[in-house]
Amino acid sequence: MKRFVKMSLLSAALTCLSSEIVAHAQTHPVSPSFYPRNFSGMGDIALIANENGVSGGELYTIINTRVADKPIVTVHDVMGHVLSATFSPDGAWLWTRVSSGNSATSWVVSANGRTRYKLAEGAENLTWLAHGHTLIYSRANIIYRMTPGSNPVTLSIHLPQNSVISGLSFSAGDQNAAVSITRNSGNITKWYDQIGVWNRSSGAWRPIVTASAPNGLILGPFARNGQSLFYWDDPMHSASILADGVPLHNLNLSGKNQVIGHTFATDQSIQPFGADLAVVWQSHSRYLFAGPKTIAIWPGATIPVGKSSVQLDPALSSSGDLAYVEGKEDNQMIQSNRNWMRFIESLKLATYNLNTHKTNIITAAGSGVMTPYFNGNGSRIVFVRQNAVMWVTATNRGPAHLIAKNGAASPGSSQYGSKRAFMIADVLATPQGLNSNR
Numbered sequence: 001m002k003r004f005v006k007m008s009l010l011s012a013a014l015t016c017l018s019s020e021i022v023a024h025a026q027t028h029p030v031s032p033s034f035y036p037r038n039f040s041g042m043g044d045i046a047l048i049a050n051e052n053g054v055s056g057g058e059l060y061t062i063i064n065t066r067v068a069d070k071p072i073v074t075v076h077d078v079m080g081h082v083l084s085a086t087f088s089p090d091g092a093w094l095w096t097r098v099s100s101g102n103s104a105t106s107w108v109v110s111a112n113g114r115t116r117y118k119l120a121e122g123a124e125n126l127t128w129l130a131h132g133h134t135l136i137y138s139r140a141n142i143i144y145r146m147t148p149g150s151n152p153v154t155l156s157i158h159l160p161q162n163s164v165i166s167g168l169s170f171s172a173g174d175q176n177a178a179v180s181i182t183r184n185s186g187n188i189t190k191w192y193d194q195i196g197v198w199n200r201s202s203g204a205w206r207p208i209v210t211a212s213a214p215n216g217l218i219l220g221p222f223a224r225n226g227q228s229l230f231y232w233d234d235p236m237h238s239a240s241i242l243a244d245g246v247p248l249h250n251l252n253l254s255g256k257n258q259v260i261g262h263t264f265a266t267d268q269s270i271q272p273f274g275a276d277l278a279v280v281w282q283s284h285s286r287y288l289f290a291g292p293k294t295i296a297i298w299p300g301a302t303i304p305v306g307k308s309s310v311q312l313d314p315a316l317s318s319s320g321d322l323a324y325v326e327g328k329e330d331n332q333m334i335q336s337n338r339n340w341m342r343f344i345e346s347l348k349l350a351t352y353n354l355n356t357h358k359t360n361i362i363t364a365a366g367s368g369v370m371t372p373y374f375n376g377n378g379s380r381i382v383f384v385r386q387n388a389v390m391w392v393t394a395t396n397r398g399p400a401h402l403i404a405k406n407g408a409a410s411p412g413s414s415q416y417g418s419k420r421a422f423m424i425a426d427v428l429a430t431p432q433g434l435n436s437n438r
Contacts, residue, residue: 031407032422036062036073038391038401043376044111046078046085046094046425047389049406055419056081056099061111062403063091078113085425086126087111088133093148094426095126095135108135108148117148125168138165141181156203161185166193167219171226176253178229179205180219182237193217195231197253208255218265220248225275228252232265243286243415250278250298260298264416271316273354279322281314286415288312289343291329295322295352303352304359312347313371317378318429321394322352325369326361340414344368349383351394364392364400370420376429387421 032049039045039062050057059082063074078085083097083104092111097104106123109116119126122139129136135146141159144152159165162185169178177198184191193216196207209231211217216234223229233247248261248270261280263269271279280298285291293310296302305311305326312325328346333339349365349372352358365383372383374394382391382403389404404422412420 032058032060032404034060034062034075034404035402036075039403040064040071040073042380042382042391043427043429044087044091045382045389045403045427046087047404048082048085048423048425049404050419050421050423056083057419057423058082059085059094059096059425060404061094061113063111074112076112078109078111079107079116082425086128087426087428088128088135089130090132091428093133095128106137108146110148115148120152125165127168127170129170130172130174136168136170138168140164143168143179155200157198157205158203159205166216167195169219169221169229171222171229172224173226176222176226178219178222180217180231182216189214191216191237193234195219195229195251208253209249209251209257218242218246220265220270221267221272223250223276223278224272228276230260230270230272230278232263234265245283245285248280261296266417268314271314273316273320279314279316281311283416287333288414288416289327289330289333289340291331293329295324297354315372315374315381317374317394318376319378320354321374321378322354323362323372323374323381323394324350324352325372326350335414343414344370344386349381349392351381360396362392362394362396364396364398365390366400371424373424373427375427382424382427384420384422384424389422389424 045062047060048057058080059078061076061078065072081099083099085094085096087094094109096107098107106119107116123137126137137144141163143155143157145155146152163181163183166182167180177200179198180195182193190213192213193211194207195209195217196205198205214236216237218232218234220230228250231249235241242265245262245264247259248263249257250260251257261282262284263281264283269281278298280296283293291310294302294305295311295314308329309326310329314324325347345367347369349362349369351360368385370384372381374381379394380391381394387406390400390402392400406421412418
């Protein structure tokens, strides 16, 4: 069993006094360094440190708490070989996907790494409900609900025979629920997907869109008003086709369907806000330097983009601002380390105000910026710059501040979604009233 850091209140207090912490992890020849004091008051963050950008890295959390009304910032080495991680709404837990040979296993682990639970083999489509730390997931054609430390409870859902659940989605406040399935009867060429509305009280499932065989559908999020949802086509259930982007649909719960863009099939590509609006990141190529890559407010106008530029990695704040990365488009690039690094150096952090429609380059972030996230109140932007995690103010005032730095300096591959030296897995505003028991 891999060792992980345990912090008492005393050691947590000492953490707050130190400007630099080196967290020792067995999976790294050079352990990352952390500067927790620079993250004070900014909520919680989960970071994955990857050795030379390989898949499955060390998961760390930086947690803000209060003890005797004094702010405390702690760093925790949570677990190794992690592919992804997501905080529960109350910040007490994370669900993680952990690399296990040629497959992945699902775990629920406390934010400080002290307690962990391995979910049953085949657990998929993990989703936190809107409040607390209740987890919903599926195995085959069964849906379970659990809280960490308790036995899973089977939920009622009446699905067609010969079907496997492929996706779960809940509207804001968990008002509505959708479930996608794969109808897998007979030869694989006859398989097809459906998306339906799930009545959690009765267990009834009503299909609202059906793909033609042998095609799939990938379920996305609900609009914030819960009256429509987003999904992607998945032609022939092909990962290769998905890698370059596929049509994105908006589907009303009454069945009205429209294509609204061509994007990667990821949460980053469609981010609902307001009642029925969404940020849509358009792309037709897996290569980050290949255009066109643009960001649009749906339904509405495309955000202004510079000539021969690509827009990457959109992130929404709670206050109505958008952060993204803008870089030099190069559809003729001959791939080499030198050309890739030249493209990386062209990447600048930018913001767009959804109310004033004004854009702004955040010069304080420097160049080589990737994957921005806002902190809880939208005042600061956290981002990766090669092998470091940093933050700047959203108003472009003051310098960039270092949060963590990894010994590995690899910027990763030129393909979207590739693993990098440091990855921001999740950022969460610290819930009010939480104490140091996390």
